[in-house]
Amino acid sequence: MRGRDAMKLVSEGRRAEHVFVKWWRKENDFLDYDLVERFMRNTRDGEEIGGVELMTMDDMWREAKRIVGNRITLLHEGVHDRIRWIHKVKNEMRTDYCAYSPRALLAIFDVETHDNPVGA
Numbered sequence: 001m002r003g004r005d006a007m008k009l010v011s012e013g014r015r016a017e018h019v020f021v022k023w024w025r026k027e028n029d030f031l032d033y034d035l036v037e038r039f040m041r042n043t044r045d046g047e048e049i050g051g052v053e054l055m056t057m058d059d060m061w062r063e064a065k066r067i068v069g070n071r072i073t074l075l076h077e078g079v080h081d082r083i084r085w086i087h088k089v090k091n092e093m094r095t096d097y098c099a100y101s102p103r104a105l106l107a108i109f110d111v112e113t114h115d116n117p118v119g120a
Contacts (some may be wrong), residue, residue, distance in 0.1 A: 026050030
């Protein structure tokens with residue numbers, strides 16, 4: 001399918017809880033996850049796309065847990081949930097806390113997969 005077809009599928013199939021898009025090329029040599037808005041903004045009409053899948057925060061959290069494992073934890077504290085992320089910075093382990101938000105979750109996922117989730 002072309003980019004315009006993928007964008008049409010996303011816009012027609014999207015519900016309020018869909019904040020992410022998983023998309024791939026038809027050769028299955030490229031897989032990416034993105035925020036719906038950024039996917040819609042950056043996809044070119046003629047771009048070749050193999051498929052798309054809409055994802056919720058829960059879907060993306062499960063995918064992040066699969067990749068990061070026990071180094072990522074969802075903390076239910078007060079009104080807002082937070083993410084505790086243990087990761088390597090230079091030669092030492094570091095613990096960061098951030099809001100449980102689509103942007104933060106995708107940023108962690110991208111760092112952990114080195115922007116290449118194929119085979120991760």
